[in-house]
Amino acid sequence: MHLDDTIVAIATPPGRGGIGVVRLSGPEAVAIAQPMLRLSHVKELQPNRAHFGELIDPATGDRIDEVVVTFFATESVIGVYDMAYFSDHMIQHLMLIMVAAPLFALSAPLDLAYGVGSTRLRSLFDGRTMAILTHPLCAFGLYFAFIPITHLTGLFNVMMQHAWVHHLEQIGFLGVGYLFFRAAFGLERGFTIHPGLRLVYVMAAVPVDTFTGLALSMSSHNPFPGYAAMAPTGSTGPSILANIHLGGAIMWIGGDALMLLACIPIAVAWVRWETILTRELDAQLDAQGL
Numbered sequence: 001m002h003l004d005d006t007i008v009a010i011a012t013p014p015g016r017g018g019i020g021v022v023r024l025s026g027p028e029a030v031a032i033a034q035p036m037l038r039l040s041h042v043k044e045l046q047p048n049r050a051h052f053g054e055l056i057d058p059a060t061g062d063r064i065d066e067v068v069v070t071f072f073a074t075e076s077v078i079g080v081y082d083m084a085y086f087s088d089h090m091i092q093h094l095m096l097i098m099v100a101a102p103l104f105a106l107s108a109p110l111d112l113a114y115g116v117g118s119t120r121l122r123s124l125f126d127g128r129t130m131a132i133l134t135h136p137l138c139a140f141g142l143y144f145a146f147i148p149i150t151h152l153t154g155l156f157n158v159m160m161q162h163a164w165v166h167h168l169e170q171i172g173f174l175g176v177g178y179l180f181f182r183a184a185f186g187l188e189r190g191f192t193i194h195p196g197l198r199l200v201y202v203m204a205a206v207p208v209d210t211f212t213g214l215a216l217s218m219s220s221h222n223p224f225p226g227y228a229a230m231a232p233t234g235s236t237g238p239s240i241l242a243n244i245h246l247g248g249a250i251m252w253i254g255g256d257a258l259m260l261l262a263c264i265p266i267a268v269a270w271v272r273w274e275t276i277l278t279r280e281l282d283a284q285l286d287a288q289g290l
Contacts, residue, residue, distance in 0.1 A: 006032065030071070037069060045071040083160065083230050086240075090247040091254075093150075093173055098258040101177025102185075109178075110134070111188045134190050136183035136201065143180040146172065147208050151251070152215055152223075160226025180205070184266060195270035199263055206259050213252025217245050 006026025012019070024033055030045055037045075038061075039053035049071065055064045078095070081088045114125050124130060132138055149155060150169060159165045184202050186192040193201060222228060222241050231240050 033069070037067070038063075039069070045069065047071055047073040083166070084232055086224070086227055086244045086247040087250055090250040092170075094250070094254050094258060096170060096173035097177035097180075098255065098262070101174055102181040102262055104174065104178050105181040105185055106187065108188045110182075110190075114189070131190065134179065134182065134188075136191065136193050139176075139179035139183045140201065140205065142176050143205055144208050146176045148212050148215075151212050156224050157226045160224065160230060181262070184262065185269075195266075195273045198266050199270065202259060202263055202266060206256055209255030209259065210252055213248045213250070213255060216248025216251060219244060219248070 006024070006028040008022065008024045011021040011023045034045065035058040036055060037051075037053050038056050039045075039051045042051060045051065051069045051071075053067060053069060055067045056062060057064060078088055078092050082092045083089070110125065114122055117125070150159075150172070155165075155169075159169050182188055183193065184198050186195070186198060216223075219241070222237065222244060224244070227244070228235075228237070228240055
């Protein structure tokens with residue numbers, strides 16, 4: 001069995017009961033379930049809705065039982081086509097490292113875990129390893145290395161061939177992005193940098209996105225043979241290369257734009273910090289009669 005297989009299982013215990021639950025999950029779930037259903041008010045399953053209808057024999061159309069069907073789409077269009085279109089894959093990467101990761105950093109997860117954690121967990125967070133891992137220089141270095149390694153080396157082809165590597169890559173984007181923006185926002189405990197330097201910190205990482213995007217956009221051949229094998233039917237060499245160029249442009253322009261957006265709250269926080277510091281200094285001078 002593979003991670004992309006469609007599976008089915010009975011989700012209620014054996015014996016008599018008022019209701020039986022069967023779960024069908026996987027990329028072919030809707031295609032398998034739809035012919036066996038005669039829904040009352042709609043023709044097709046709609047995401048995040050409960051539909052009343054009948055379970056039927058697909059061959060004869062005979063009614064077997066009444067059912068309530070719920071359909072939850074756990075993957076968006078980006079998740080469905082990320083292994084078929086390189087440009088879609090780049091959108092997924094940007095959303096993980098520059099959208100989800102900053103939001104995750106704003107939630108201050110390490111501080112939350114520290115506040116409710118055990119003594120052993122707090123000792124781990126107070127240890128030298130965690131101090132090094134969460135240091136701004138370490139976070140910046142991880143970001144600066146992670147982006148080109150995951151886009152410009154043979155690791156990308158390995159990811160295309162093994163789903164578990166792909167999932168580890170996604171976790172890596174979220175984790176590296178969190179460490180980077182954790183230092184940029186400076187909300188959590190630990191080593192922090194001056195609010196003004198946080199802008200420099202973020203802008204200094206922009207060239208790596210630009211370089212990676214330009215390298216992909218200017219490629220004269222398909223650097224990832226794995227995509228040729230997984231591209232949609234009818235794709236040609238030039239169309240695959242054009243999609244890689246599009247992905248590079250998304251990394252370059254989209255990445256730089258998202259970095260600039262991230263600078264806005266950092267700049268606002270810096271201005272507020274300077275305003276508070278100025279007020280405190282003025283109060284001290286007034287107290288001294290100066």
